Amino acid sequence: MTTTDQPRTTSGLGVGRSAAVAPLAVVRPAPVIPPDALRLSDPADAWPARETALRALAEVADEFLRRATDAPGALGDVLRSTSGMAADPDLADRISARISRGEGPAAAVDGAVGEIIALLSAAGGLFAERSTDLRSVRDHAVARVLGLPAPGLPELREPSVVCAVDLSPADTASLDLTRVAALVTESGGPTGHTAIIARQLGIPCVVRAAGVTLIPEGTLVAVDAATGTVTADPDDSLVGSLRARARTERALAADTAPGATADGRPVALLANVGTVEDIEQLGPSAAEGVGLFRTEVLFLDAVRAPSRDRQTPVYARALAAARGAATTIRTLDAGADKPLAFARQEPEENPALGVRGHRLVRTMPELLEEQLAALGAAARALPSADRGRVRVMAPMISTAEEARVFARLARAHGVETVGVMIEVPAAALRAASVLAEVDFVSVGTNDLVQYTMAADRLTGGLHDLLDPWQPAVLDLVAMVARAGTAADKPVGVCGESASDPLMALALTGLGVTSLSMSAPALPAVRHTLRRHSFARCAEIAEAALSARSAPEARAAALALADPDVIGLLRLDDAGV
Numbered sequence: 001m002t003t004t005d006q007p008r009t010t011s012g013l014g015v016g017r018s019a020a021v022a023p024l025a026v027v028r029p030a031p032v033i034p035p036d037a038l039r040l041s042d043p044a045d046a047w048p049a050r051e052t053a054l055r056a057l058a059e060v061a062d063e064f065l066r067r068a069t070d071a072p073g074a075l076g077d078v079l080r081s082t083s084g085m086a087a088d089p090d091l092a093d094r095i096s097a098r099i100s101r102g103e104g105p106a107a108a109v110d111g112a113v114g115e116i117i118a119l120l121s122a123a124g125g126l127f128a129e130r131s132t133d134l135r136s137v138r139d140h141a142v143a144r145v146l147g148l149p150a151p152g153l154p155e156l157r158e159p160s161v162v163c164a165v166d167l168s169p170a171d172t173a174s175l176d177l178t179r180v181a182a183l184v185t186e187s188g189g190p191t192g193h194t195a196i197i198a199r200q201l202g203i204p205c206v207v208r209a210a211g212v213t214l215i216p217e218g219t220l221v222a223v224d225a226a227t228g229t230v231t232a233d234p235d236d237s238l239v240g241s242l243r244a245r246a247r248t249e250r251a252l253a254a255d256t257a258p259g260a261t262a263d264g265r266p267v268a269l270l271a272n273v274g275t276v277e278d279i280e281q282l283g284p285s286a287a288e289g290v291g292l293f294r295t296e297v298l299f300l301d302a303v304r305a306p307s308r309d310r311q312t313p314v315y316a317r318a319l320a321a322a323r324g325a326a327t328t329i330r331t332l333d334a335g336a337d338k339p340l341a342f343a344r345q346e347p348e349e350n351p352a353l354g355v356r357g358h359r360l361v362r363t364m365p366e367l368l369e370e371q372l373a374a375l376g377a378a379a380r381a382l383p384s385a386d387r388g389r390v391r392v393m394a395p396m397i398s399t400a401e402e403a404r405v406f407a408r409l410a411r412a413h414g415v416e417t418v419g420v421m422i423e424v425p426a427a428a429l430r431a432a433s434v435l436a437e438v439d440f441v442s443v444g445t446n447d448l449v450q451y452t453m454a455a456d457r458l459t460g461g462l463h464d465l466l467d468p469w470q471p472a473v474l475d476l477v478a479m480v481a482r483a484g485t486a487a488d489k490p491v492g493v494c495g496e497s498a499s500d501p502l503m504a505l506a507l508t509g510l511g512v513t514s515l516s517m518s519a520p521a522l523p524a525v526r527h528t529l530r531r532h533s534f535a536r537c538a539e540i541a542e543a544a545l546s547a548r549s550a551p552e553a554r555a556a557a558l559a560l561a562d563p564d565v566i567g568l569l570r571l572d573d574a575g576v
């Protein structure tokens with residue numbers, strides 16, 4: 001590293017507070033075929049065009065085979081079979097035929113692969129699942145024909161900062177996360193899927209960092225989620241301070257006492273998870289239970305709806321992994337930002353306002369039936385005294401009537417503890433009637449902010465509106481908490497806002513009884529809560545509610561928080 005160069009820093013929105021220093025690996029987008037490459041300008045070019053296309057395919061087949069030899073287990077098998085697809089003589093014949101009809105080599109590869117994808121999709125099942133691999137063959141071959149850099153995820157040979165314009169859920173899922181030191185994207189928002197996965201895994205992440213994909217591949221970069229900055233060629237002092245912060249975070253993680261304020265008011269600290277492995281990896285007593293199991297994550301790649309028989313063992317394993325702790329399983333939240341192939345709806349103008357989450361019960365009631373049946377079977381396999389810890393909750397509930405129908409169905413399937421998420425302002429406004437139907441509610445602030453502020457959570461450009469410190473959002477959370485206190489029923493928060501230590505104080509002061517977040521965020525929240533009395537939390541909540549804007553609300557909370565905690569955790573930085 002040079003210390004004479006000026007650090008080049010790009011600002012974005014940080015996710016969490018962690019940091020990393022590692023070389024940059026850029027994810028290239030799929031190539032776009034320029035209009036003048038669609039057709040051959042001269043039929044006499046057909047022969048060299050065929051040569052170019054078939055050579056590109058052969059090189060892609062070799063490349064996937066080479067990667068297969070280095071890749072472990074199942075990934076190696078997938079890469080080998082993808083190499084076989086690139087070498088398929090039928091594909092070569094289709095490409096030759098298209099070139100004979102005057103298509104350019106890149107367009108012929110694109111069209112021929114498209115034909116095979118259509119055939120596989122029509123065949124359905126496992127065949128259809130291979131379409132993604134074929135698309136990857138197409139993108140690599142077309143890029144070679146056009147002389148562009150290889151598209152898609154880079155092959156990570158060492159811990160790297162992975163950077164992209166945006167990452168789809170499928171891109172993120174196929175990354176070798178053990179070698180991802182940090183994630184940086186140019187677009188996306190702090191509650192989008194990349195941010196959620198990064199939080200889940202404790203990977204430092206900065207979204208909306210404009211221009212980061214222009215930093216040359218391999219450059220050493222420092223990613224600081226607390227300040228939302230990405231610095232190319234960082235100097236020694238920056239690297240030193242980031243390492244010191246990492247040591248502080250590690251020290252806090254050694255404390256696993258139950259969540260409580262300084263004067264002993266309990267606030268259960270729970271984990272948000274997306275897979276059974278996430279639960280298995282929770283250290284003993286790091287979390288007091290699972291506050292949100294996003295079950296749609298289990299089925300991101302499934303093309304057919306999972307049967308109850310396929311789901312039951314998954315939930316049984318999840319319950320076993322939770323070792324007797326309360327486990328809140330959310331029913332499938334498909335649609336809008338979480339598309340699932342088997343739950344696709346008629347095209348909608350505004351999917352976030354359409355048939356998503358619990359509303360799928362209107363069009364595909366069998367999905368909920370099968371899931372509740374599977375969960376009921378897993379719960380009934382537990383000793384009867386242990387069944388109450390199996391909690392189910394529905395996403396995107398808008399009315400007390402929806403809550404009533406959901407609760408009746410869940411109980412009929414043998415799940416004793418039933419709740420719903422409060423993510424829609426209508427449900428917050430009518431929290432008392434919703435609570436009358438269920439045993440608990442959990443506020444999903446990611447969606448509650450989106451719907452309260454009428455700002456798409458995937459559009460990071462509206463992040464000032466998407467701020468959970470917006471007083472209107474705090475008002476709604478306060479209403480729900482008051483309704484919970486009056487009904488003597490638990491009110492949790494499981495949106496990403498719960499992982500902000502300062503917000504955790506405000507939520508506690510509002511009367512929220514549990515906070516659920518990605519596990520890496522728990523130590524800082526636990527430490528912060530323990531350093532503040534409930535009375536101080538209530539003052540913080542009151543000050544935030546009285547503010548006129550989100551920045552004022554956060555500043556008001558900061559002014560009342562313990563300066564030692566602020567300094568230790570750098571809460572005065574702009575992390576989200």
Ligand code: PEP
Pocket residue numbers: 292294333423443444445446447448494495496
């Ligand atoms: C939320 O909306 O706050 C939430 C926890 O659900 P998700 O982020 O999965 O939509």
Ligand code: MG
Pocket residue numbers: 395423444446447
């Ligand atoms: Mg939600």
